Amino acid sequence: METLRTLPGDDVRQIMWRYADRFDIQMAVQSARSIARSVVARLVADGARNTHEWTARKAELLKAFDESGLTAIYMDPAEGGFIEGPKNLALALVAMELAWVDGGAATSALASCLGLAPIHEKGTAEQRAHYLPLCTPPQPGEERTCRRAAFALTEPLPYVGVDTGILGGKMRVERWDEGAEPLLKIEKRGRFITNMDFADIVTAAVESDDPRIKGSCMVILEKDDPGTFDRGAPTLKMVHQLSSTRDPVMSLTVPASRIIGGYDVVDGVIVPRFGHGEIIASVFHRTRIPVGLMTSAKLLSAIEPVIRYHRQRFRGGAVGEPGSRRHELGLQMNEDALQRLVDVWATGEAGCSLGLAAARLADRFDPVEREKDRLFAEQGIKGRKQLAALKDSQERALEYVRLKHADGQGDPARLAELEADTLVRFVYMDALAGVLNPATKLWNTGVGATVMREAVSLVGGYGITEDCPGFLCHKWMDSQLEATYEGPEAVQRRHLSLTMTNPVFLEALRQWSAGLRRSGAEGATALAGALDMWLWTLDFLQKGADSEGRKLYHGKRQGVSFPLADALGWLLAARFLFEDVVELAAQAPGSPVLAEAAPGLAAFYADLACVQAARAAGEAARICAELVYGYGCADVAGGACDDAFASLRQGVDKALSGARLAKDRAAEALTGVMIPEALDYPL
Amino acid sequence: MSYHIVVCGSIVPDPLQTLEPVAGPGGPALKNEMMLPAVLDPWAAHALYEAANLAKAAPGSRVWLVSVGPKAKLQQVMMHVAQKVPFELVVMDGPAGGFVEAADTAAALAQAVEGIAGLEKDRLLLFGGWSSASRGTGATMQILGELLGVTEQFQGVDELRPADDGSFEVKERIEGGGYLRSRCAGAPAVLGWATGNLPEPPNNPQVGMQNMRLIMPALQKARPAAVGAAGVAYKAVELPGARRQTRIVKDAPVDDIAREIVEWIKG
C-alpha cells in the first residue's frame, strides 16, 4: 500500500497551511529558516544559552534578523516592511521556523513586534507614523540605527501577573502649563520584560495616581526621556536564553502625547482614549497565536532526529550486519518507539493546524474589524449601543453559520447577502477567534510541553543532554515558558470559559461535527461524537446544579469550566487537522511536485488525523464523564440525563473502531520514510 | 563598461538528502527526486552572486539567470534565491537531474539565451558553475560557449577583475592548488566559476518581492526543454579496483597520516 515517501517539505506545508499562492510569506519562511539553521543553531551548539546575560554573540541574532527582513516583517511596505495587509500568518510561520531550532530566538524575533503592538493596534496615526519606521532597519544608504521595543505589563510581586488589573505602575501630572501639553511623571517597575537589555522604547501599562488623570493607559517611554531608565537585573531564566529578559525600573517624565491612542481633556481631567486593559486585550488577541505555534513546531522538528537516532542506534556494533533488521531499523524494530513518535507527530500537526487556522482567521478578521469600527463611527454608534447592534446581528450570524456549512444545500443568494453584511461577518469571526486564539495558546503549549517530554524520552539518556541532536531537551524546557508568558494557561482557560459559550461559536461546533460525520473519514465519527458529547455536557453544566444545589457552570467554578476548556482544546486541534488533511488530499494530486507521492501522503495523513481524533475523543470523554457524574447531580443518578450521556459516550467509544489500526499503519510508515543523511543544522 | 551577464544554473537536491539511484519511467533517476528539497546548484550560486556583484559595480549592467529545470521545483527554490540578488529569470522546463546529457542541456540553454530579448552579445558574459553538484562533468558551459560562438573560456574561476578599457583579468584554478591569471580583451566570454570570493548574501525579502514580479511570469512562460535521460541505461557501476586497508590509531599525528597516504598512492 502507498504510504509516506519522504518527510513533508514546503510543497506539502504550503498546501496544508494555505500559503501556496503567497510568495511574500514563502520568502519570509525561507528567510527565517536560513537564519534559524545557521546563526541560531550555531549559537545553541556553541553553548550561548549557558548564560543569563545578553552577550555580544547573542546580539548577532538581531543583526541577522535585521539583514534578512525579519525585523521589518511586522511593518507595512509604507513603514519599511514588505508584506501588504495583515501579517498574522506570516508572523506565525516565521516564529515556527525559528522555534524549529530555538524558542528563545523566536521570542527575540517577536518581542519587538510585541513592544510595538500597542502602538500598532491602538496608537494614534502620529504615533504609528513615528515609531513603526524607527523600528525598521535602515535601508541601504540610510544613516540611522534600528530602534527596538519592549512591552512592559508584568510587575514585581504583588502586582500584575495573571491578574492584569492590579497595576503598581503609576502616572501623575508633573506640569501642566496653560495651553501646553501636560507633562506626566511615569513610575513603572517591570518584571521579566523581554528585550530589556537593548530596548530603546518601552510600552508600559500604568494607572492614574492623580485626580487630574482618569483610569489607566499604556504609555510610550524612551530610554533618553528625563529621569531614570534602569534596565534592572537580568532574569535568571533557565529557558529561552537567546532572548533578553530583565526587571527594569523606570521613573521618567514624558509628554501626555505619549499616551497610546491619545487622550481627551474633559472638565480639566486627562482621559486616555484606551484603558490598558483594552489595549492588552487587542494586542494579545493576536500575539498569542505564534507563541502556541512555537511549541507545535518543536514537536514537528523532533521527528527527523528521533527517526535518525532510532535507525542508527545499533549500527557499527558487532551484531547486526548491514541489511539486517537490526542494522536498518535499529530501535524502530520496537512498536512502542514508533507509535509514540506517531503521537508526537500527530500532536505537532494538530497544534499547527489549529494555530495556523487561527492565524489565517486573524488575517481575515483584521479588515472586517476595521470596517465594523468605520461603520459604527460613521453612524455614530458608541459604547453600549455597539453591543446592542452586534447582538442584533447574532441571529443573522447563526443563519450564516448554518448556510455556510450547508454543503451546497442552502440558499446561495441568502448566503451571499449575509456574507456581504459586515456585522454578520464580524460577529461570526469574533466568535471563532475568541475561542481559537486562546485554545491555540492553551492546548498547543500545555499539551505540547507534555508531549515534547515523550520526544525527549525517545532518545533515551542522550535526550536529556545538551548535545542531543535537535536540541530536544532545550525545546522541552522552553515549552514551559511558551505555556507561561503572554498569559499562562489559567488566563487562557478563563478566557475560554467566557467565549466558548458564545451561541455563534456553539453553532459552528455543531456544524463541524455534522461535517465530520458526513466526511466518512476514519476517526471522524469518533471526533464528531466527542464534539456532540462536549456540547451536551456544556449545556448540562450550564443548566445543572451540584448535589448541594450550587450552580455548576459559573465564573468562580474553575473546577468545572477549566477542564471543559481543556477538553475543547483537544477537540478543536483534532478537528482542524482533519480540515488540513482534506485540503492536502484534494490539492496534492494536482501539484507537479507531489502528484506521484499524493496517494501515500494522503493515506499517511489520514492515519495521523485518525490517531489524533481517537486521542482527543478519549481525553474529552474522560473529562466530560468526570464533570457530568462527578458533582453527584440528581439529574444523572440513573435518570434521563444518564441515558443521554451514557449513549453519547458509548457512541464515542464504539466509533474508535479501527483507530489503532490507523496507528499501526502510521507507525509502519515511519520505518520506511526517507530522511536526510544528517540534520541541516549543527549539533 | 557595462555587461549583460547570463548566469546558467539550475537546481540540485539538497546536499544532505539521501540520493538513491533508481530506474524511473524516463530513464535513470533518483528515488523520490521530485519530493526531495532542492537548492540552486552551489557552483551556479557562486556565479550568480559574482554576477550581481559585478553588475552592481558596473552601472547599466543586467543579470539573467537561465535555468533548465522542472519549473514547479524551480519556483520553490526561487523563494530563497530571489531574495539574494536582483536578476531576471529565463526558464526552460525539463529535468535537471544528474543523468541528463551535458550536450542536451547546453543545447537547451543555447536556445534560451538566443531567445533573450535585448541581449547584446558584445557585452555578454556567460557565467555558470565549472561543475555541478549533481553532475560533475564540467562540460555544459564549454559546449554552450561553443554553440553560441563564445570561444574565450575560463574554468574554475575564482576572481574576475574588470579594467576601465573593457578588458578583464581572470584568476582560474589549475592543478596542484595553483592559479592561472589571464587577461582577456573583453566580452563575450564564458566563465565557469569555482567558489569565487563572495559570501552568500543574506536574504532580503524586499529584493525578493522585486524579483518575483518578473520571475512568476517567466515561470509561467517556460517552454519545454528537449532534454532527458530516456533510453539511457547504466549496465554496471564499479568501485575503484585498488582499496586501501585502513585501521584506527588513536591520536595519530596528521603528518603521519598524510605521509602514509602519499606513500600508498605512489604505490
Ligand SMILES: Cc1cc2nc3c(=O)[nH]c(=O)nc-3n(C[C@H](O)[C@H](O)[C@H](O)COP(=O)(O)OP(=O)(O)OC[C@H]3O[C@@H](n4cnc5c(N)ncnc54)[C@H](O)[C@@H]3O)c2cc1C
Ligand atoms: C522569560 C519571560 C519573559 C517574559 N516577557 C514579558 C514581557 O516582555 N512583558 C511582560 O509584561 N511580561 C513578560 N513576562 C511575564 C509573564 O507574562 C508572566 O510571568 C505571566 O503572565 C504570569 O504572571 P506571574 O508570573 O506573575 O504568575 P502569577 O500571576 O503569580 O500566577 C501563577 C500561577 O497561579 C495560578 N493563577 C494565578 N491567577 C489565577 C487565576 N485567576 N485563576 C486560576 N489560576 C490562577 C496559575 O497557575 C498561574 O500560572 C515574561 C515572563 C518570562 C518568564
